[in-house]
Amino acid sequence: MSDIQRTLVLLKPDALQRDLLGEIIRRFEFKGLKIVGLKFIRLTDELLDEHYAHLSDKPFFANIKKFMMQTPVVGLVLEGFEAITEVRKIVGSTNPRQADAGTIRADLSMNVPSNLIHASDSIEAADAELKRFFNDEEIFAYEKITDRYVLGEGV
Numbered sequence: 001m002s003d004i005q006r007t008l009v010l011l012k013p014d015a016l017q018r019d020l021l022g023e024i025i026r027r028f029e030f031k032g033l034k035i036v037g038l039k040f041i042r043l044t045d046e047l048l049d050e051h052y053a054h055l056s057d058k059p060f061f062a063n064i065k066k067f068m069m070q071t072p073v074v075g076l077v078l079e080g081f082e083a084i085t086e087v088r089k090i091v092g093s094t095n096p097r098q099a100d101a102g103t104i105r106a107d108l109s110m111n112v113p114s115n116l117i118h119a120s121d122s123i124e125a126a127d128a129e130l131k132r133f134f135n136d137e138e139i140f141a142y143e144k145i146t147d148r149y150v151l152g153e154g155v
Helices: 012-018 021-033 045-051 061-068 083-091 104-108 124-134
Strands: 003-010 033-043 072-081 117-119
Touching: 003 012, 003 021, 003 061, 003 083, 003 124, 021 033, 021 072, 021 083, 021 104, 045 061, 072 083, 083 104, 083 117, 104 117
Parallel strands: none
Antiparallel strands: 003 072, 003 117, 033 072
């Protein structure tokens, strides 16, 4: 099916520190997104320089790197119908105070630096970010009995 996509999600140090990993992952599972990759990642300067290259000239860049290196982050690869767009809907606006009620950020966070989660924002970003954080051997293809209910009969 051509509408099936994979996307990257990173659960940031504040999600780990606040014991919100299960709650956040539950929301993706309830939607019907399939977890095809999951691991702890210790971020390095080099990895963060590459991932946040678009922010490298901002005065807060050093603080972002310091924050993201406080603890490991949890990397998820999610798969499903238009997964990139669907994950972004569940996550909500970057600024939690502007996010729609019911989204992860609106419900569980209050400020931009500690907004709990990163999610790829486009097909191109997802492709690059998946390669940046996961090796091919860490992403799995498997049949799940609920696929036929989530994706529809005949899948």
